[in-house]
Amino acid sequence: MRTETLDRSRGGMWPWLGQRVTAVVVIVTIMVHLVLTHYVAIGELSYDNIGERLAAGAVLANDVLLLLAVVFHALNGVRMVVLDWGLSGRGARRGFDVFLWVAGIFAVVYGIWALWVWVS
Amino acid sequence: MRVVSAKDRETANIGTGLWKGIGMWAWMLFRLSGLILAAYLFVHIWVISQGRVGGPDSLDSLFEFFDHPFLVFLDFMLVAAVLFHALNGVRVILMDLGVGIRRHKAVFWICMAVAAGVLWLFAYKAIPFIL
Numbered sequence: 448m449r450t451e452t453l454d455r456s457r458g459g460m461w462p463w464l465g466q467r468v469t470a471v472v473v474i475v476t477i478m479v480h481l482v483l484t485h486y487v488a489i490g491e492l493s494y495d496n497i498g499e500r501l502a503a504g505a506v507l508a509n510d511v512l513l514l515l516a517v518v519f520h521a522l523n524g525v526r527m528v529v530l531d532w533g534l535s536g537r538g539a540r541r542g543f544d545v546f547l548w549v550a551g552i553f554a555v556v557y558g559i560w561a562l563w564v565w566v567s
Numbered sequence: 568m569r570v571v572s573a574k575d576r577e578t579a580n581i582g583t584g585l586w587k588g589i590g591m592w593a594w595m596l597f598r599l600s601g602l603i604l605a606a607y608l609f610v611h612i613w614v615i616s617q618g619r620v621g622g623p624d625s626l627d628s629l630f631e632f633f634d635h636p637f638l639v640f641l642d643f644m645l646v647a648a649v650l651f652h653a654l655n656g657v658r659v660i661l662m663d664l665g666v667g668i669r670r671h672k673a674v675f676w677i678c679m680a681v682a683a684g685v686l687w688l689f690a691y692k693a694i695p696f697i698l
Contacts (some may be wrong), residue, residue, distance in 0.1 A: 467660055474653050481689070485646060489692045492630050494623035497615075514612075528598060531659035554612055561616035 458530055469520040469552050476513035479506075499564040514558045522547045589637050589675055600648040607645060639696045646689050654682040 483506065487497055502506045507524055534540055618626040633642070657677045663668050667674040 467663070470656050470660065474656070477649060477653070481646060481649065485642075485689055486692050490696055492633075494618050494626045494630075497618065517608060521601075521608050524601045525605055528602065554609065557616060558612045561612070561619045564619035 452560045458527055462526065465519060466523050466527070469516040469523070470518040472512065473520055476509050476516065480513055498565045501562065507562070507566065510562065511559060514562075515555055518551050518554045518558075522551045589672055591657055593658070593675060597652060597659075600652040603650060604645070604648055634696075636697050639693060643689065643693045643697065646693075647686055650682040651679075654678040669675050 483500060484492065488500070501510070526543070529543065530540075534543060614629055615626075617629055633639070655675075655678060658671075658674050661674060662671065
């Protein structure tokens with residue numbers, strides 16, 4: 448697919464590589480996440496049920512890793528779409544990148560803060 | 568860095584005869600599912616954070632609301648979107664690595680078969696909550 452490989456020349460090499468690396472991390476961790484929540488515990492989701500699951504360190508580590516990787520992957524994906532639409536001008540692109548980083552860091556910190564209610 | 572608009576790229580791909588058929592639809596659905604999942608991600612983070620912001624009862628009342636069969640169905644469709652996006656993503660990475668370019672249609676359908684197979688396992692569990 449020429450369409451996808453051409454992405455390299457537009458968004459930069461590091462975002463391109465980051466998107467692939469986080470894709471692999473997300474595929475593994477999201478499958479663990481979905482099997483535990485939508486297969487094993489389907490119909491039982493509740494505050495207490497989440498607490499029981501997150502009591503296992505491995506599950507907590509999985510979800511935190513998923514949060515980190517998926518927030519990067521989602522916002523970098525949005526960036527790819529917006530650049531395709533044609534965000535012109537150095538300043539506009541730099542400003543948009545800063546906005547995405549701030550939004551991403553906020554989402555990750557807020558997400559971990561939210562999860563920690565089950566840890567402490 | 569040169570910025571190429573989607574329109575220019577489509578034109579370039581039409582020129583090479585690549586902007587058509589399965590590859591085109593896979594790309595469009597890949598983008599669409601990606602945008603839907605990105606939007607859902609932030610809603611999901613907000614919902615789960617209610618366990619800390621509003622306390623256990625407020626999160627449980629949200630979960631009760633999500634028990635509605637139609638919302639369970641929408642949730643199942645999100646699982647479908649994740650599986651499509653994941654398996655098409657595997658195909659994209661294989662293409663980037665130069666694997667299976669000549670047989671990209673076969674690779675696409677194998678990936679979709681894997682996605683459908685895994686989706687069936689989730690459907691098996693979800694259907695009693697939807698019907």
